[in-house]
Amino acid sequence: MSEKIKVDKVMDLKGLPCPMPVVKVSKGIKEIEVGQVIEAQTTDPGALTDFPAWARTSGNEILKTDQDEKVITFFIKRKA
Amino acid sequence: MKNNDLETQFAELKTKVETLTKEGAENKLSMIMFSGDLDKVLAALIIASGAVAMGMDVVMFFTFWGTPILRDKGKKVGGKDLMGTMFGAMLPKGAGNLKLSKMNMGGMGTAMMKSLMKKKNVASVEEMLAVAGELGVRIYVCEMSMDLMGFTREEMIEYPNMNFCGVATFLEEAKNSKIQLFI
Numbered sequence: 001m002s003e004k005i006k007v008d009k010v011m012d013l014k015g016l017p018c019p020m021p022v023v024k025v026s027k028g029i030k031e032i033e034v035g036q037v038i039e040a041q042t043t044d045p046g047a048l049t050d051f052p053a054w055a056r057t058s059g060n061e062i063l064k065t066d067q068d069e070k071v072i073t074f075f076i077k078r079k080a
Numbered sequence: 081m082k083n084n085d086l087e088t089q090f091a092e093l094k095t096k097v098e099t100l101t102k103e104g105a106e107n108k109l110s111m112i113m114f115s116g117d118l119d120k121v122l123a124a125l126i127i128a129s130g131a132v133a134m135g136m137d138v139v140m141f142f143t144f145w146g147t148p149i150l151r152d153k154g155k156k157v158g159g160k161d162l163m164g165t166m167f168g169a170m171l172p173k174g175a176g177n178l179k180l181s182k183m184n185m186g187g188m189g190t191a192m193m194k195s196l197m198k199k200k201n202v203a204s205v206e207e208m209l210a211v212a213g214e215l216g217v218r219i220y221v222c223e224m225s226m227d228l229m230g231f232t233r234e235e236m237i238e239y240p241n242m243n244f245c246g247v248a249t250f251l252e253e254a255k256n257s258k259i260q261l262f263i
Binding site for chain 1: 129134
């Protein structure tokens with residue numbers, strides 16, 4: 001993806017294991033408006049399957065997932 | 081005449097749909113916290129907080145060995161009878177005092193697990209209980225278990241949404257829940 005995603009809120013969830021990344025991001029998303037985007041950075045490998053599951057259930061959208069050696073970054077758009 | 085038939089059928093269907101909607105499962109998780117083992121309690125609290133994150137309403141019913149988890153280690157109550165005093169002394173005093181269900185090894189295993197959890201940044205049972213409270217997880221405590229073990233309401237922790245109840249309260253909640261778990 002070449003276009004840059006406009007981020008409205010950055011959440012540093014690095015070092016937090018399950019269930020905190022999902023718990024925190026579900027709180028964080030309520031603090032932005034519908035249509036806005038959260039950038040969530042996590043080091044929990046389980047998040048790779050957990051975040052999409054959470055997004056599907058809560059009705060939000062993961063626009064993009066970046067992964068380097070340690071950090072997984074999700075760009076999540078608030079839909080609901 | 082045909083119109084009349086349709087009207088009756090429509091009315092019947094309407095009542096049926098109304099009953100179904102009323103009796104249908106809500107987006108809710110009901111858990112029975114029967115165990116007082118550290119590992120099981122931690123797993124249950126992780127599921128509970130995860131469920132809130134997924135947008136569910138969560139209710140936990142603490143019964144039997146689960147009741148002492150909610151004792152406040154800082155509170156002291158007097159006036160208990162012999163059995164009450166004995167149960168009070170032998171059962172864990174609060175969430176920070178639980179043991180592993182396996183590999184406890186006289187407390188050594190539990191101590192090792194706790195230090196490992198700290199090292200790996202995994203939240204303790206006490207911390208997870210506080211998180212649950214913040215997230216709005218509702219707690220019910222079985223009145224009969226408390227009475228049996230001689231616990232009083234005065235020795236329980238301060239929790240934002242805690243009530244005391246019997247089996248009917250649990251069943252009413254569980255009946256309308258999409259998920260029910262027994263821990």
